[in-house]
Amino acid sequence: MNASDMLLSVRGISKAYPGVIANDDVSFDVVGGEIHALLGENGAGKSTLVKTIYGLIRPDAGEMLLHGAPFAPATPNEARAAGVAMVFQHFSLFEALSVAENVALGMQDPPPMRQLAARIREKSELYGLPLSPDRRVGDLSAGERQRVEIIRCLLEDPRLLIMDEPTSVLTPQEVDILFQTLRKLAENGTAILYISHKLKEITALCDRATILRRGRVVGHCTPRDVSESKMAELMVGSAVQVPSRRRNAPGAELLRVSGLSLPPATIFGTALQGISLALRSGEIIGIGGIAGNGQDELLAALSGERLSAPGTITLEGRDIARSGPTARRALGLLSAPEERLGHAAAPDMSLTENAMLTAAHRQKLMARGFLRWNAARDFARRIIADFDVRTPGPDVPARALSGGNLQKFVIGREVLQRPRVFVVNQPTWGVDAAAAAAIRQALLDLASAGAAVICISQDLDELMEIADHFAVLNEGRLSAPRPTDGLSIEDIGLMMGGAKDMEAAHVA
């Protein structure tokens, strides 16, 4: 590999944010016409890195070279002008407009519509991503929308195409089509920087891989020559210990979910398909999976914000599928959603009022409809004390708390209500290490006291630390739960990465 083949050279890029180092002295090279994988778990620093390459972020240190010349784009426009294009994980498309119109809006100086439509058709057919320029983007599937984003990039003939977790919204068939396209592009000289954590795909597609973990490069490899388990180890890190955790003797069955299916709530939502699980008192089940595979929907179905078909959810034998959140809380099923501000808590309301939000019935903060604010304030104070929430007092608005402290409050609010079953989504996301440990301990204590806990999380370490059983939520389907005892890191990586336990069913 001589210097003239080098397309992009990244040297010593570092970027820090308050409280976290996103990129720590990252260096790697991309050769023209290769498909290069950027591999790593969530939080490894991949997004920050590619945003730096695309001109959205300025690094604190380090430099980049494009074709040997210094490359430091200040805006995406500059990056695009230099031949770097990016397809994001979350599309910024205009749903009511047509494909051609969306493409035109993304271009500096688009040709007349008819010409543009012809070019779109031509390009899309060339690369095997058929697109009809007249269709409304809102009517397209997620995979087709991604094609719009890709075509938008391709019409400007980029030399480097960055793809951020492209297959998270694709069906297996669409993944195949995408891969064919990418290979063709690479053959024609466009290099591809492919971000993912799905090992099977990377083995199938990529020429070389750079592996990131906690902001640092932990290895380079050629995927075809390396086993998946080796890559999984590098990605996840062999520092994951199977924890020594008191195992509670499981008690009576508390929660049973049978064949829970729900259509998506919004156009970009995920349908839940046939979810089944059974939870016994004292058990913690960890549900892993990347965001966007039905986590929010599952929590909404369990909390009662969305009702399901009769019989699909029973709590201690009682059918609660048609009960709303208040009824479920009265029976002991509590939850904590992922979005702290705006969902779990009202940002402009005080902690006392937020305590009243979910605890009014269970903590007797209400008498015949009239609210007992003093009792609520005392309860809020108890949460603050027991969970070490750093705040001047209970009358501060939720918005004023740091992420970690608010999360402690939200979790504490539910835990102190002594739930029978507790469902939590991303309990320690964006939370500092000390607070995270406290939260995990609280969940463990809850289980020891006889409750059952469902912990939905993207953090594998966390799930391995606290859960008795482990399952993966993928495209709205839940894999069969397996005991965490004896689950190897290899197994975990593979379950996370793809379809070990699941059929590659085509989602209509």
Add this chain to the structure above:
Amino acid sequence: MSNLLAINPTLLAIALIVASTPILLAAMGELIVERAGVLNLGVEGMMITGAICGFAIAVESQSPALGFLGAALGGAALALIFGVLTQYLLSNQVATGLALTLFGLGLSAMIGQGYQGVRPPPTSALPLPVLSDIPVLGPVLFNHDPIVYLSFVLVLACWLFLKYARLGLILRAIGENPEAAHALGYKVVRIRLAAIAFGGACAGLGGAYLSLLRVPQWTDGMTAGIGWIALAIVVFSGRRPWRALLGAYLFGGVSVLQLNLQAAGIAIPAAWLSMSPFVITIVVLVIISARGKGDAVEPAALGRSFHASQ
């Protein structure tokens, strides 16, 4: 029954067009505004301000053309108050639109002091040569005053603009997803402000049509709710120009018909007939919303304040 036959269909059609024109003008303006994602409930206020501005200027200058111009400018000026408040000061669009209506009603009544009972300079009809001689269609379509022709042209222009112009495309994008449009480098606030001013000008023009042509006279509160009808038409036309034309003519038709029925001595009390256009509008609104999404999808960002957080 014989009274009904006394209603001449050709005259009815002509009256229908004249009655519908103010609403059509106002609806076109608001349509563009809403496509850009802004909900301006102040149409009634802008129309009546246009009515008095146009009237006053026409009377003082004895030129109806100047009157119409003044009406458009007056409407646009009022709309810009709304624009500055909602786009720069991020005020609630519903409340600000209502304030605009209340303020416009008061302001127009104030300016209108002393113009009651005054006759405005007449606006002559402009029969189009040759075309107006076609039997039936001629007088109905081609023997009108210039403003009616302007309203036809406006519908066509709006349709072309939204469908084919680059700026029209950008406007629609802003109404869908202003954050994404901003990220792509488009000047969201500036374009919205221009749309708002345009909406005000159209509404003002529509109001002046009432005071200078349709009635023609100035009375306090003479718009009597057609600003709200225009808003309803924008909603149930799915913000599409040709459908709005249909809606305006439907409403104009109903109001003219009920007036004729009253005149023909039909034994239904006048109040029921006067109510009918509003009731029919409500029914149509319900039908359209009951049919759900699909045709009548509103711009995704309609009514939401946009604040570039960069």
Add this chain to the structure above:
Amino acid sequence: MIALERRAAPSRFWAYLTPPLAVLLTMAAGAVLFAMLGKDPVAAIRTIFWDPLFHPQFAAYSRPQLLVKAAPLILIAIGLSLGFRAGVWNIGAEGQYIMGAIAGAGVALAFYPMDAWFIFPLMVIAGLLGGWAWAMIPGILRVRFNTSDILVSLLLVYVAQHFLALMAVGLMRNPDGGGFPGSRNLQHYPAAANPELFPGTGMHWGVIAAFIAVIFAYILLTRHLRGFQIRVTGAAPRAARFAGVSPGRMVLFCFGISGALAGVAGLFEVSGPSGQISINFHAGYGFTAIIVAFLGRLHPIGILLAGLLLALTYIGGELAQFMLDLPAAAIQTFQGMLLFFLLALDVLTNFRLRIGKRAPV
């Protein structure tokens, strides 16, 4: 370059300051307006704000009018404020006010000339129900068909106005009235009248109802679960759903209560100060109440004060019309300006002004 920067928490200081500041700015702008009309601006402002309360000659008449004018404004605004807090836009209070009056007057006229203790209470119930029912139309249509509550409630105002005309010249026309439109005057029908309870104060049952409504709303919002749910629905709709609030039921509740309050305000007016169902019965209270609601920051006590202030402008306006030949429409303009200034200043509650360039991220 001046930019707006979101505050970490809404500023209470500005939340309290904006209404009085808006009033002051409006007075200033109003003074300019009056000067342009050729009136002495200071005299005009004094006539509107000071004289109704303290003028040696006229205050005795205008002071009681303060409560008379304020009562319907406060009653309606209280109901509206609950809805506005929850994001339910009932713009048609004017129509609900009219329908409540018609319903109540209808009951009275049906019983005429019977004299019984239960007639007036029945009228009150009819007023409540009339307004409630008229408001349920947009409410149900929104919940069931997702039709715009703003447009339907508004259009129904015009329907109600025509219906009023219908009643005034038709069904409810006074048979002893010499053929003129308008119903019997309820002030002359003791069992149905809503008289001035304490001479010289302007207090009638409607005023008492307004005070009760203020207290009721205050207790509801601060101490009752339903009030809390209203606040959360407006502040964070997703959190409200999470807490178990049913959005449809909230919409219906808000429309129902604002309609009922508007309707009963209409009833108190028609059986009291106004006296009869006539074509000109409606006075725009339903729309001015919207301004009162916002000026009072959607808070019951604020609404009480704002209602009194706007009533003052009504009376002051009448006085100015009489004494200074100021056109009646000037007051409406004035009220509209007040709302504009309030909305403009409101931005400071949630955003901070920032002057100068910021370092790029």
